[in-house]
Amino acid sequence: MKKRVGQYLLDCIHALDIDKIFGVPGDFNLAFLDDVIDRQDMQWVGNTNELNASYAADGYARINGMAAMITTFGVGELSAVNGIAGSYAERIPVIQITGAPTRAVENAGKYVHHSLGEGNFDDYRKMYEPITTTQAYITPENAQTEIPRVLEAAYNERRPVHIHLPIDVAGEEIEVKESFQLSSTESNDIDRYIEMVHEKLQSASKPVIIAGHEINSFDLHDQLERFAREKQIPVAQLSLGKGAFNEESPYYIGIYDGVLAEDQVREYVDQSDAILNIGAKLTDSATAGFSYEFDLDDVVMLNHRNFKMNETTADHIALPELLEGLNNMDYKNDSDFPQYQRVENQDFELNNNALTQETYFKMMQTFIQPDDVILAEQGTSFFGAYDLTLSRSNTFIGQPLWGSIGYTLPSTLGSQIADTTRRNLLLIGDGSLQLTVQAISTMMREQIKPVIFVINNDGYTVERKIHGETARYNDIKMWNYQMLPAVFGEDEAVSVHDVNTSEQLQAAFDQIERETDKMHLVEVKMAVHDAPEKLNEMGKVFAKQNG
Template identity: 65%
Template structure:
């Protein structure tokens, strides 16, 4: 059948369940945007800037399995680079589409706007090479093959890809087959699984250390089935919170090196068989590399990595490895620490200045069983990753890439990915000021997320690491609760300001009584008040920088 290249690109993205495409218009993508807005299966979501658009596409992809972003050549695509790099680091599949000048202009090497004025047109494409798992320059001749190939690659590896599409190519008509999902290729991992089984049968205290790739590849059910069969206890890294059902009896808690619960720390560090499953041992996830086990003794089972003793395979699928684990005939008999929720929601109501510890206990009690919880890198993330989640919760943070401001725009994407689930964002004032404009997009689309903004007057994480009273950690104080009205949300958003536990609890009651509204709650706390975990890990970060 005949389709324009741009139409076929949207067709192929939509068969993977994508129904929202984020981005910003520019003269090199406008004609392509006409094909998006007229497409029967997708909706255009315009963002306030390309960086916010990349964050929104990332948040959307974390729930839907794929996201898409459209920018214009040069100024637009480079504004999105930071967000795409974050998606690459944290394994989130986003199709980054650049609308580019015509092939005629490029061949003539003309000095056009948005270029560097040197007649070169491949500079920006080169910048995407280390932050995407695949790149393609679309032509009329290759589009029918390359479009499904590059999108399938993003889905297979759960990482972004970059598509450079000259606008005359987008408008060219070609002959194509019906768009379809490309089947995944499976691999035989029997030999590796036999090695793991032999090691397990020799162990007395095994443990699974699970991480973010379980979330990326949506392997939660397969992981839990394996655990329920083998009774091997599970510890999560903060980079991967939500990878395992925290209501499961074999869950022992968060492992973050020496800062973990004492029993968890001792069990993991003392295990004679650690299986690292879809996890990456980063500095923030391990309390500044404070684990005491020997990495040479760990079995690493990640996507593109099976590592055990002298065996190494860098071309293996995590899906296949987890499917292989399901065949293991093993049952753990050892005792292990039991995860406890006791006291996590025992907040105190009073009229004293609100403290972080009490704040997070109130948040724990506020969370409902199917909520999506987003926690911004900073006091919010370090206070939230220890919170006990319900089986139906989804947790989203960005602790590896750690780009502040990410979660506010990501919230737009997650809420649009599932408008029926309640989205709760915890964010600090410093991060909020970077991407605040995307609140207006949420209001424009009449979304109803809940935003808790910690106003602690600046960059508290940085103050704890270095420069407690330095001017570079200060920000301008805003009238935060006035912002929803500024963005046109006076009738759609209920804005409240709280300074005490009593006030915050009342604000939460207002939220629960008005589910048809978007909610914005400013929570005022002391500038140096911080979650205990953040105070501990910030010292590790500080020593790491010496």
């Protein structure tokens, strides 16, 4: 069957269950976008800029499994770099397609717009090499080998890929030999590694699992829970990977964040003699400046393409293989471990006093519903939210490793549009909101209905806690946040809430639960220097770490 290369690429993308494509039009991708909007099985979601598009694609992939976006050559391509780098760091598979000048233009080295005026056309592709798992330059001759190759790499590695698509190639017809489908991967012999873990556990008196973000990336929640349940091993989560383990499980003991962890969690993990680090990275922010006290020699690294135990390492084993092998292991732990105390009823008083961060998050705990998607911006919101008690069906989205402020607002666009049946709650601060605020306009155009809580505490609170508490570089211009829906052209579809006290926050909660057919924008005003306790402590850690 004859198809244009662009049509074939979209067929392959749709075979991965991607039905929304994010991006910004530009003259080097316009003809390709015609193929996108002509499809009945795919929707174009145009963004206000490529950075927002990359964040939205990331959020979509965290719910849907994979995502795709389209930019134009150079200016658009590089505007998306920050978002794609974040997806790479946190293992989120985003297909970044760049519409490029024609092959004739490239081969002739012409000085066309969006180039550097040097006649080179591979500079930007080289910039993508460190932040994507693989890259491809598509031609009519290689389309049916290169496109499947890069899409399979994105799926298998759960990381972004970059596709360079000259606009004349997108429009050229090819004879499609067969439809794309993911090929089965070859299994590795992992018996030796599983036996090593087994021996480690057999000799241990206090085993523990530290679970992290790769469990979310590879959707291995059921496999991890089965392993913990059948082997009776307790599980602690890192903040980098919140949601990796069912917090309703009797084997969940809580969040481990180094010296900041609850005493019983910190003491148990630090004193463990067999730590299975499954899909987790012990980063500075996840461990409060590497403040763990356990012996790294007692840690077995069980990550994707990264097995390490003592002097034995392997970089070819996939995380799903490792978990399958662990589940087939004959072992059962019989030692005691601390029990996680789920938060049921929070102790707070509804009054007309100024709202504090402590009360705000206590009240947020009561507002969360079992199927909600919670997005917490890397600021006061994240440090207050990662200790929230979640249900099995909740999804938690943050970006604590890459930590690009402004990420969660466009990410909410992506996560909400990926599944409109689930309520999305965005917790974000005013400084972060100002970076990517145009995403609200796209949300309104797409008629999605997330609930956005904007903490207005007049500046960059995380930075204040690290250095320069009163320095002007941590100040921002005060906006009238409640006017944003009107500025973006439509305010009737958005309910706006002005919150200064706990009574007003509860009234906003009540109205949100009544008006489920609307988007809600809640401005929550709090004192400039008020912050969650963990952020206060983490600020000291980062200040010390920075010298």
